[in-house]
Amino acid sequence: EAQVTQNPRYLITVTGKKLTVTCSQNMNHEYMSWYRQDPGLGLRQIYYSMNVEVTDKGDVPEGYKVSRKEKRNFPLILESPSPNQTSLYFCASSRMAGGHNEQFFGPGTRLTVL
């Protein structure tokens, strides 16, 4: 089954404790992206990657890091989480070739930073 998986689905942590949210896709997509969803703001892009070892900042990259060492994986790293990073996070992937392509989203990770 074609899918994007994220782990963990729910996480409660404390300020300053480094964490990683994993994302994996099995569709051989070149493009992967991380979003956060906050009430009234919709989905805002954090980072994206157009292929292995190619990453770039989205609209709200502060406080986040990413890496793309393999095509299927795109982890989101919070080196020192703060309460304003409490949010619902989505990973997405899509093809790059062929013009406009819709993104496939993972199920989401709800993060609470105390």
Place this chain on the structure above:
Amino acid sequence: DQQVKQNSPSLSVQEGRISILNCDYTNSMFDYFLWYKKYPAEGPTFLISISSIKDKNEDGRFTVFLNKSAKHLSLHIVPSQPGDSAVYFCAAKEDNYGQNFVFGPGTRLSVLP
């Protein structure tokens, strides 16, 4: 400032009637638009799209209309069904921005039986 706006946070419609969800954008360089549907505890799923060279695209009960001069698009669902109850996101992108879409804040649709 938000480039993609959905000014109605919520909408309630009776089953069988038409649902109309609206989206406005400010960036005149946007040339491709999509609608996503999101159920609770799930990620958004693609619903329908439209390119700026068209003014209408239809897929079953779902039709998207684009008015470029007004920078406005709308999603029509006819007839509405209880299973359509979800949050709907409008998204847009410029042609040269890879796959980077800008999303609106979403509209929660409730279809009442």
